[in-house]
Amino acid sequence: MIDVKNVSGGYKEAPLIVDQVDFSVRKGEFFGVVGPNGCGKTTLFKLMSGVLPLWGGSVSIDDRTIDQYDRKSLAKKVATLPQLQQSYFTYSVRETVMMGRYAYQSGLFKHPSAVDERIVDLILQQMGLSKMKDLPITRLSGGERQRVYLAQALSQEPDVLLLDEPTNHLDFSYQKQLLDELKKLALTSGLTVLSIFHDLNIASLYCDRLLLMEKGRMKKMGTPDAVMQKTLLEEVYQSTIDVYANPSVASPQMNVMPDYPYAADGALGPQLLNVSEEKLVFQTSQPLKTFSSAVVGAGFGWYNHFVNYHVDKSFDCSQPDAFMREKFKEWQLPEHETLAMMTAAYVTNYASRHIIEDDFSLYVVVTAGTSNAVDVLHGEKHGFIAAPGTVNTWIFVEGELSDQAFIQAVITATEAKTKAFGECEITDPVTNTTATGTSTDSLLVASTQTGTHIEYAGPVTKLGSRIGRAVYEATASAIEHSLKGKQL
Amino acid sequence: MSKFFTYAGSLIVLAAAVLAGVGAGSVTVPLPEIVGVLIEAAAPFSPAEGSVNASIIVDVRLPRVLLAGLVGASLAISGAAFQGLLQNPLADPYTLGVSSGASVGAVLVLFLGLSFPIFAIFTLPIMSIVTAVLTLLFVITFARMLDKTLSIETLILTGIVMGSFLGSVISLMIALTGEELRQIVGWLLGSVAMRGWNYVGLLIPFFVIGSLLLLIQGQELNAMSLGEERAKQLGVPTEKRKAIILLAASILTGAAVAVSGTIGFVGLVVPHICRKLFGVDHRHLLPLSLINGATFLILADLISRTIIAPVELPIGVITSLIGAPIFAVILYHQRKERAVA
Numbered sequence: 001m002i003d004v005k006n007v008s009g010g011y012k013e014a015p016l017i018v019d020q021v022d023f024s025v026r027k028g029e030f031f032g033v034v035g036p037n038g039c040g041k042t043t044l045f046k047l048m049s050g051v052l053p054l055w056g057g058s059v060s061i062d063d064r065t066i067d068q069y070d071r072k073s074l075a076k077k078v079a080t081l082p083q084l085q086q087s088y089f090t091y092s093v094r095e096t097v098m099m100g101r102y103a104y105q106s107g108l109f110k111h112p113s114a115v116d117e118r119i120v121d122l123i124l125q126q127m128g129l130s131k132m133k134d135l136p137i138t139r140l141s142g143g144e145r146q147r148v149y150l151a152q153a154l155s156q157e158p159d160v161l162l163l164d165e166p167t168n169h170l171d172f173s174y175q176k177q178l179l180d181e182l183k184k185l186a187l188t189s190g191l192t193v194l195s196i197f198h199d200l201n202i203a204s205l206y207c208d209r210l211l212l213m214e215k216g217r218m219k220k221m222g223t224p225d226a227v228m229q230k231t232l233l234e235e236v237y238q239s240t241i242d243v244y245a246n247p248s249v250a251s252p253q254m255n256v257m258p259d260y261p262y263a264a265d266g267a268l269g270p271q272l273l274n275v276s277e278e279k280l281v282f283q284t285s286q287p288l289k290t291f292s293s294a295v296v297g298a299g300f301g302w303y304n305h306f307v308n309y310h311v312d313k314s315f316d317c318s319q320p321d322a323f324m325r326e327k328f329k330e331w332q333l334p335e336h337e338t339l340a341m342m343t344a345a346y347v348t349n350y351a352s353r354h355i356i357e358d359d360f361s362l363y364v365v366v367t368a369g370t371s372n373a374v375d376v377l378h379g380e381k382h383g384f385i386a387a388p389g390t391v392n393t394w395i396f397v398e399g400e401l402s403d404q405a406f407i408q409a410v411i412t413a414t415e416a417k418t419k420a421f422g423e424c425e426i427t428d429p430v431t432n433t434t435a436t437g438t439s440t441d442s443l444l445v446a447s448t449q450t451g452t453h454i455e456y457a458g459p460v461t462k463l464g465s466r467i468g469r470a471v472y473e474a475t476a477s478a479i480e481h482s483l484k485g486k487q488l
Numbered sequence: 489m490s491k492f493f494t495y496a497g498s499l500i501v502l503a504a505a506v507l508a509g510v511g512a513g514s515v516t517v518p519l520p521e522i523v524g525v526l527i528e529a530a531a532p533f534s535p536a537e538g539s540v541n542a543s544i545i546v547d548v549r550l551p552r553v554l555l556a557g558l559v560g561a562s563l564a565i566s567g568a569a570f571q572g573l574l575q576n577p578l579a580d581p582y583t584l585g586v587s588s589g590a591s592v593g594a595v596l597v598l599f600l601g602l603s604f605p606i607f608a609i610f611t612l613p614i615m616s617i618v619t620a621v622l623t624l625l626f627v628i629t630f631a632r633m634l635d636k637t638l639s640i641e642t643l644i645l646t647g648i649v650m651g652s653f654l655g656s657v658i659s660l661m662i663a664l665t666g667e668e669l670r671q672i673v674g675w676l677l678g679s680v681a682m683r684g685w686n687y688v689g690l691l692i693p694f695f696v697i698g699s700l701l702l703l704i705q706g707q708e709l710n711a712m713s714l715g716e717e718r719a720k721q722l723g724v725p726t727e728k729r730k731a732i733i734l735l736a737a738s739i740l741t742g743a744a745v746a747v748s749g750t751i752g753f754v755g756l757v758v759p760h761i762c763r764k765l766f767g768v769d770h771r772h773l774l775p776l777s778l779i780n781g782a783t784f785l786i787l788a789d790l791i792s793r794t795i796i797a798p799v800e801l802p803i804g805v806i807t808s809l810i811g812a813p814i815f816a817v818i819l820y821h822q823r824k825e826r827a828v829a
Contacts, residue, residue, distance in 0.1 A: 051717050051721065071723050075721065075722055089577070089768040092767070095710070099707070108704045152722075
């Protein structure tokens with residue numbers, strides 16, 4: 001469809017801005033161009049639309065180079081959606097869109113033909129602009145205006161659409177609206193879309209392929225997954241960037257990381273834990289990166305209030321989330337910064353361990369009850385009941401954990417808990433075999449993400465071995481407390 | 489249909505202005521007599537009639553009114569074209585310094601007594617056009633050197649500085665030739681008085697060529713008013729079209745200045761009012777500016793010779809009195825709009 005072969009170019013009295021760029025885009029493809037400011041994206045597009053002369057190489061559309069087209073025939077093939085700009089003359093919406101038909105009008109006075117009128121009206125309708133067609137364009141919002149310019153470009157009936165940061169100045173919903181519209185056109189009408197993006201996340205969501213440029217040259221081209229690599233992006237953008245899997249769709253997601261350090265607020269320890277009859281509350285001034293199976297705040301997240309709430313064994317567990325959120329209001333805890341677990345165990349029977357090492361510190365808090373004790377090998381013999389948790393384990397680490405370390409910490413802690421159940425000779429009441437835990441245990445690992453980077457947390461690592469020991473001791477002692485105290 | 493009424497209305501107002509211009513003055517000629525005289529004058533074998541009024545109308549007032557109309561039409565349509573091309577509502581032959589450039593050419597011819605045999609009587613307008621084109625090219629090139637985006641302020645500032653400079657050049661030439669000063673100053677302020685049919689004839693060929701060239705650029709000017717790059721993307725061969733538009737507007741300005749001197753602000757006021765009344769679409773803005781520009785200058789001339797009769801004011805005084813405040817208003821709105829955006 002469009003072949004860019006070894007294209008080089010720039011402006012007068014300036015060095016080369018685009019240097020030997022080479023790619024081709026097939027019909028109906030959504031192709032994104034990304035790269036830092038000044039890497040030559042816009043210049044590349046000007047070279048492709050024939051606005052700037054090529055210094056070297058060639059651009060072909062449908063196997064004909066663009067210099068073989070005159071301006072008008074080229075305008076029927078390639079349209080450009082300009083960045084929002086101010087004009088001193090206020091045309092109406094329809095007049096603006098009609099200018100897109102210039103290339104199709106002939107004769108001295110370029111009077112629009114019936115076909116021109118029909119196509120313009122159709123596109124106005126498609127873009128949802130029919131109602132405002134006689135309004136002066138200055139009366140429209142930024143998003144509507146951008147739609148008018150898209151309509152103008154589409155009325156050129158192009159095969160290729162070039163967009164230079166189409167979502168600039170648009171708020172979130174307009175960005176989505178515009179890009180959805182373009183994606184639909186690419187899929188249904190076979191329109192080939194090439195677009196410059198500032199926002200790597202948007203580019204990765206909508207594009208079939210991406211071209212990453214650096215200093216006028218091609219750095220990498222391929223699917224979003226291939227291009228959105230942490231080391232590559234960090235090198236090109238000269239900044240700290242994290243790449244994650246998007247939780248909902250199969251496109252990578254980028255985050256820019258601030259370079260200033262988080263202020264650590266002293267050791268995570270018992271001084272931050274507040275114990276009352278009904279709940280344990282652990283509060284930090286800085287949010288902690290948390291991985292958990294909590295009732296409110298499961299998965300990865302950042303929290304600085306942690307609640308372990310005692311409920312009766314008969315508590316109706318149908319809507320625990322809504323129930324806890326109501327409680328947050330009552331306790332005046334910020335809803336989006338608070339994580340909550342529930343337990344049928346008496347929270348005052350908790351046990352904790354605090355370990356301080358040179359490179360990290362660790363604080364473990366466990367509440368335990370054994371009434372729902374289960375042997376994992378005989379789980380199916382217990383009917384499933386959604387019940388409040390009985391062994392809730394909290395692990396707070398002052399250090400910087402990798403994702404891998406988070407999951408290894410969970411494994412290590414679980415093994416330690418099972419070990420504690422064995423040592424305490426807790427049995428599964430149904431099968432009379434040794435229990436490995438209870439049916440509703442919950443766990444969280446939270447870390448300050450400051451200080452020493454810790455890649456692993458398996459049982460033989462320094463952190464892992466401390467977690468194992470602390471969880472084992474805390475669980476055993478919490479079980480002991482609960483057995484000695486009130487029986488559940 | 490509404491466009492039909494727009495044109496019809498503009499033409500009717502123009503016709504009324506012509507009749508008023510021909511009828512009013514030191515001797516007031518009633519309407520029926522004007523019509524009678526005009527019909528007789530237009531008839532192929534008009535008898536040599538000796539009526540005083542007929543002679544006033546045919547020999548004095550009619551050429552004056554026609555000249556005012558043609559000059560007004562030329563300046564207004566070239567103003568509209570400059571504004572669209574440069575995306576700048578303050579551009580007109582006067583503010584760009586093109587009028588002054590054309591004056592230099594005219595003064596060179598008039599006061600140095602130049603005459604190129606191949607151009608014959610057209611030496612004057614052709615020299616004016618040549619100096620007008622040169623001035624325009626210089627102003628645009630210089631402004632672009634200062635500021636690549638060719639912003640309003642830079643362009644107008646360059647045009648006005650250029651205008652003052654050329655004005656001094658003209659004064660210098662005049663001082664050196666030692667001619668009588670009042671006549672010259674009168675010419676510089678602009679006038680359509682006492683020029684007779686010769687000047688009408690001198691202007692007409694340039695008016696026809698220039699106007700026709702501009703009238704077929706409506707859609708191109710629409711596209712180019714969004715910026716040259718955008719126009720290219722929409723399929724306009726901008727280099728060619730830009731050259732035609734600048735040349736045609738300079739032909740109109742140069743020829744108008746050659747016959748009437750520098751009359752300021754017509755190219756600014758008329759397109760501005762037309763845009764307000766009829767919209768910005770250049771396919772209609774150009775012809776409507778042409779018609780209404782003629783009306784505007786005929787009426788300005790009428791005022792200039794009747795308001796403090798028997799003394800006659802230079803017509804440029806009237807147009808500047810109206811034009812300068814409108815210039816200020818447009819500038820104010822532009823700044824305010826951009827401050828908001």
